[in-house]
Amino acid sequence: MKEHNSILDAEFFQQDALTLAEALLGCVLVHTTPLGATSGMIVETEAYTEEDAASHSYRGETERTKVMFGPGGHAYVYFTYGMHYCFNVVSGPAGKGEAVLIRALEPVLGEDLMQKRRGRNDNLTNGPAKLVQAMGITKADYGRALYRGDLHILSKPLTATISSGPRIGISKETDKPWRYWVSGNVHVSK
DNA sequence: AGAGCGATGGCCT
DNA sequence: GGCCATCGCTCTA
Numbered sequence: 289m290k291e292h293n294s295i296l297d298a299e300f301f302q303q304d305a306l307t308l309a310e311a312l313l314g315c316v317l318v319h320t321t322p323l324g325a326t327s328g329m330i331v332e333t334e335a336y337t338e339e340d341a342a343s344h345s346y347r348g349e350t351e352r353t354k355v356m357f358g359p360g361g362h363a364y365v366y367f368t369y370g371m372h373y374c375f376n377v378v379s380g381p382a383g384k385g386e387a388v389l390i391r392a393l394e395p396v397l398g399e400d401l402m403q404k405r406r407g408r409n410d411n412l413t414n415g416p417a418k419l420v421q422a423m424g425i426t427k428a429d430y431g432r433a434l435y436r437g438d439l440h441i442l443s444k445p446l447t448a449t450i451s452s453g454p455r456i457g458i459s460k461e462t463d464k465p466w467r468y469w470v471s472g473n474v475h476v477s478k
Numbered sequence: 479a480g481a482g483c484g485a486t487g488g489c490c491t
Numbered sequence: 492g493g494c495c496a497t498c499g500c501t502c503t504a
Contacts, residue, residue, distance in 0.1 A: 334496070342496070344489095352489070369497045370486025376496085389496055417497050457496055 293442050298435040300443075301360030301379055305335035305386040308360070308379040310468050312388060314446025316396055319423045320438040324401045326423050328393030328413050329444065332469040332476045334455045336376070338385040341460040345385030355431045357385040363432045363439065365425060372417035375425050377434060377441075391416045391456070391467070393423075394475040415477045448473070 296315065303311060310333075318327040336343035344366065345356045355364050356378055364376035364387045376387035393413040395402060402412045402422035413419040425439070434440055449471040454462050456477065469476045 336496075344496080347490075350489080366496085367488065368495065370488080370495095372486095372497050374496065391496085411499090415497070455496070459495085 293444065296361075296435060296441045296443055298359070298361045298433075301377065301435065302381055303360070303379060304384075305337050305379045305388055306466060308377065309333040309335040309388045309466065310450060310452075312377065312390070312441070313450055313468060313470055314444045314448070316442040316444055317390065317393060317423065318397075318440055318442060319425060321424050323424065324398055326398035326401050327396045327442075328419065328423070329396055330390060330392075330441075331394050331473045332390075332392035332467070334389040334391055334468070335379075335466040336387055336389060340464070340466075342455065342458040342462075342464075343386070345387070349385065353385065356387050358382050358431075361433060361435045363425075363429050363434060365420070365427055365430045367427065368417075373420045373425065373427060374416040375420050375423075375429075389416060390419065392469070392473075392475050392477045393419045394473060395422075414475045446470070 338345045344353045349357045359382040360379045362378045376389045378387045380386045403409045412422045451471045452465045452468045455467045
């Protein structure tokens with residue numbers, strides 16, 4: 289049994305994307321920058337695998353997706369819709385192109401800094417691009433190790449119930465219930 | 479409360 | 492050239 293509130297180690301991220309997507313619920317994402325620290329409990333995730341037509345890794349390794357094919361425990365940050373970034377946790381062993389998209393957080397620390405970064409005082413982290421902005425994550429964090437350093441995840445026991453269902457904003461593989469969220473949590477997107 | 483849509487750029491066919 | 496793992500504003504109710 290892992291110690292509560294300890295930093296998730298490299299081994300933890302070697303789990304397959306579906307297992308990891310569920311295991312990350314309740315854990316706390318922490319980012320410390322010169323501006324201060326922000327953190328939030330992960331309340332919504334989505335799994336993407338190599339055999340999955342909705343996954344960026346589906347068409348093989350490219351310059352953009354190469355980190356997905358590396359070992360688990362690194363950040364996959366991608367740019368979308370011309371103006372937003374999303375943050376994924378790479379999962380599984382090296383050679384497998386899979387990752388977990390972090391879709392929503394419940395703010396824990398540094399809510400004031402989140403408000404400043406977002407330029408508003410509501411809807412801080414209830415969506416994948418929103419939480420990236422609130423946490424101060426950028427494209428420079430692409431490939432960054434999450435098992436050490438200023439961007440990491442703390443293990444946390446989750447007492448709440450987990451729900452699952454189809455992923456959001458995709459047009460393929462919509463039958464796969466690979467989106468997981470903390471049941472009833474107000475910060476889940478939608 | 480919910481639908482419609484514009485902004486804006488990289489990636490893939 | 493078309494498609495997006497999005498967000499937030501605006502319009503209608």
